[in-house]
Amino acid sequence: MRLRHKPWADDFLAENDQVVVQYPFDYKSKWQEAFQRKQPLHVEIGSGKGQFIAGMGKQHPDINFIGIERVKSVIVGAVKKVLDAGPENVRMVNENARDLRDMFAENEVDHLYLNFSDPWPKTRHEKRRLTYHTFLEQYKDILKPGGVITLKTDNKKLFEYSLISFSKFGMEVEEVELDLHQSGDPWNVETEYEEKFAAKGQPIYRCRVTFV
Template structure:
């Protein structure tokens, strides 16, 4: 379902620049200065309406979270969620994550989350998948030593592709879960998509891969 265009989105983001970083490139090497507390920084690529990042921020107040969402009409919902939940350890970016190295410097991020990313199922679109090797190169650059990437998806093909991609890149698979909700992980924070798919009985796949 297409998201309705919100003509007021630009003004709304500008009004909430304490939450939304309007010039993320200017924060290169200085993201720690963008938060009130100097804490590890975790990055979510594809924040959606903000349910996951806000839930994580509340669960882990000793971590700072940055969320990237390219669709302006969606990120406004994430901004409102941050305000409603009253979390002060979240910053949002309305940009395409095509080259994270423009916004983040080497060793600046501690953990990356890829939640229900577009699977780009056609072979000709392989390079657009967020677990393709060129994206892994970016992640390795901006992550600290032994930094981790956590992937959650309902798409079995993307999950299998990602496991191979991580392994071929030389990453260590620390966790591979074929049905996340079967293990009853009390620390798991669900996304909007996750709630929708799991309610239909679809398995949710999760893996954690670490650079070495």
């Protein structure tokens, strides 16, 4: 689906700097300064339209959340959702997360979320998958010891690939859900994609993993 250009996006993001971090690379090693309180730091890579990050911020006021979304015409919707939901513990970043080590210091992050990431199904695009080993190396560097990665997807092949990738990297799988919505997790915050696919009866896969 082609994304519609929003000529007002730059002004909107600049005007809402209480939520949007304008110079995120300057915050490396000092992200707690971007928030009102020093709390555990959770990061979502690819926040889309923001339903998850806004909902998590509201549900968990004792955690600081950062949502990273590279597409400007998409992140404006996420910022609106955060503003409407009202949590003061959510910040949004409009950047491409090619190397998170440029943005976060070693052991700075407590939890990473990979929600409905692009599966890049063709073999020649394997290196672009967010669970490819070069990305896992980044995650290991920025996560604190015992830090967690939570992956949610509707794509069974990506899920299976990711579990193998985690295992090869020597990670410990703490949880595997093959049909998340049947498990009845009362704390699950849905993304827009998740709502759409679950309504069609598509199983939602989730796992939580840590570095050993």
